[in-house]
Amino acid sequence: MRYDSITDAIGNTPLVRIDPAVHGLSHIDLYAKLELLNPFGSVKDRAAWNMARPHLSAAAPEQGGQVVELSSGNTAKALAVLAGMHGRTFRSVTNRMRIPEIKDLLLLLGAEIEELPGQSECLDPTATDDPLTQFHRALSEPGSTFVHTDQYFNPRNTEAHFTGTGPEIVKDLDGRAPDWFIACVGTAGSSTGVARALREHDPAVRVVGLVAAKSDFVPGIRTIDEAHEVGLFDPGTYDTIESVGADEAIEGMLTLNRRCGILAGPTGGAAYFGATRQLKDVDAELTERQSAVFIVCDRVESYLSYVRRRRPDLFGRPRRGNSPADLTDTEVRTAPAIGVIDALAWIATGEPLVVDLRGPHAYAALHIDGSVNIVDELFEELLHGGLPFSHNRPVLLACPVGEKSARYAALLTRMGHPDVRSLTGGIIAWRDAGAPLVRD
């Protein structure tokens, strides 16, 4: 396979059969369309390229301006790459970008990200402009050189799937359309385009649209209310519209990841979960064989923080030694401590090492003269490996109010340090007592 441009590698993704031992359907062959194998990582590569291509190839970079899209993720990723390849910049405007890894990746790719403001707390009922209306107005101002791909309304979004994704599925099923097509509804581009292509082949194809449960957030999927905001969305496309929750999406994702070797993200997981839920009842009634296809739209790697937030259990790590979490309440309560007045005297005579556990910015602003700054998180790391200073050196620990320092004083005592003390009341007590603080 030799290509002249990475854009030639868009499309022609594999259709992979899911092992019946995993999905448990006895009369239905279930296939995953692996859109995660597109070069920029998602199904959106097709639409992005199809929408941007006429604009990017038409004018020289100096004439055409910035590519702009309302996107929270994969479309933005693809457009950022495509714009960069053609000497343009890309700006993503969104109020939905809730995945930090995708934000960072977009910045890395050179995108500008603008986040729309939140809703007003004190409502102004006379306000006429929502931020999106303002955005559209800015785009249509005379003399503006924006290339707005307009994925929610652009028919070239749907067309990419009508001419690409859909026919590829038919070809890989030896010229037959599947009996079932299950798709998540985001821009509605892939579900609409594929459904149209499949129905042209066989009008009996049943199409299941999956939306996110209203109280939940599943990346890349809209709720039923939000779907109405999409110009490409037509409820008539779907024989049925079902909703999927975040936990279900993650369950489906784990099955694809762990049992099928398909490194799908939560959107693909939602499609798999929705497909098996829908088909289970159908399967029980069937006597002849049927086939079903769902789309795996992108990859898992970008969603680790999303998954960690909802399923911390999946990231369990073994406990480590010398952790402040192991201390008993009694140990913390009886940790060796010293008040501000005595501490001043001790510093003058005993030369303890004064360790300030606050963050570096706070330390830089004001601290006890001669102290060293080891931020609590780093200090905890150090202690996992043992005492970070000699037994012979007395130590005074200081934090804002004397709570964290008491825990670490207790822990160091348990680890065998003979003379460690926590500054009672912390730096705040120190300040309130009028003891000197310096910036150097």
Place this chain on the structure above:
Amino acid sequence: MGGQPLYLEPRLESRLRSLVHSPELLHTLTDALGSPLNVLVPDQLADNLARFRSVYGTHHLSGQVFLAHKANRSSALLRRLAATDAGVDVASLGELQHALGAGLTPDRITATGPKNPEFLWLAARTSVTVSLDTRDELEQLATLVRGHALPRTRVLLRLSGFEASGVRVLTRRSRFGTAVRETAPLLEAVERHADALDLVGVAYHLDTTSLSEKALALEGCLRVLEECRSRGLRPRAVDIGGGFGVNYLADGGQWERYTTALTEAVMGIRPPLAYGGHGYGLRNEAGTLRGALGLYPAHRPVAAAGYLDELLSQPAASLGGRPLAALLLEHLYDLHVEPGRALLDQCGLTLTKVLEVRDDEAGGLLHIRLAAKADDVALEDHGVLLDPVVVPRHPMNAEGTDFPPRTTTGSGTGTEPVAAYLFGNLCLEADLITRRTVFLPHRPAPGDLLAFANTAGYCMDFHTTRAQHQPAARKVAAWQEGGRWRWCLDDQYWPTTPVGGAQ
């Protein structure tokens, strides 16, 4: 009736629930004082304050909680506040006078908002801390202090226009405060007027529900405070304003069903849900939903003190990723907050008497006319959708804890749910208490009361006028004593009243 009733039942905590379920008291009150009537529950304010204080405790933060006075002009609430250790933020000369008169000492008052010279003078005269919006205001105050030989005045600098690196967060424009970009000349002015002004810190107020915008602003404040310190100034506080929100509804599912139904109504999939097909900001353009839902997010799992906790737990990306609360604490800064709505959550209700219940010939919707005008129950002006609670005139069940089915005059048995429009008593087509079709569990009768819960924050008297000689709502304060509800006129309430025993 057009499908299942789309209830939006109010969240009622124990005090307000007990009050709403005291029909005898509520009817006695409205018989004596008329409809509409505002009832305040001052003791709830102390409970709400304790919740905010506990968030401070969790993060070991010190600083003051200031009630935003503009949310309600009640004397009872302010005097009850004076009996706690909280403060008040005042936004007018009248509010400042009210606060001083209610017993709040100047160290517990902050003056904010647009100011006239009289307001500035009294604030400086009484040594109230002043939150300054612009450099002009700063100069004006300094001149005033010198010219009238007033004590050195403590000031906060209110900032706006915070900028993020990396992701550009478009914040709502605020007409209050000085852009952070203009901080340097502002601080130079502070230094120049050091004899008249004492900088205690910086402030912001952002009218947004977005945590990330507020976190960005707080982070920006920390950077400005650091700049103050590097200039040798000694600031020790940051005031982050209010806007922490209130959860108005008992059931999130009802809110989800309602907003979906509203979307469907706008899209023409189901019959309209509001008078004249009003869409609350949503509109149907060629089959696509456009506009934005102009409603207060009435069901909010994270609100009030919980919202503050979330905000303080946000990591500050430009300051090493440590949580904002840890940074405030480590830098030894006090945190000031100015909640209005959130501190007045569950602190009051508005009672309205049913004057007429009419069957509409066409649609089957009831027309209920109330002895109140739209401005008296300004829930919808603030985008808050909330069902009133029916307080029957003649409960069948004398225990009065729950309202059982009963017979009524007119059509319908009175036991089934009804859908209704609620009209006000002004001679104006537009005088609707709520534009929305309101669903009630049963048909009310003339003489019954409709109680709108949780109106103390902004929705009680913010818009009230005496137009058309219709009475504006009077106010009473109510409290529980020995298992019974007691009351007095708002103006008669002092924190000593419960012991002294008016009424």
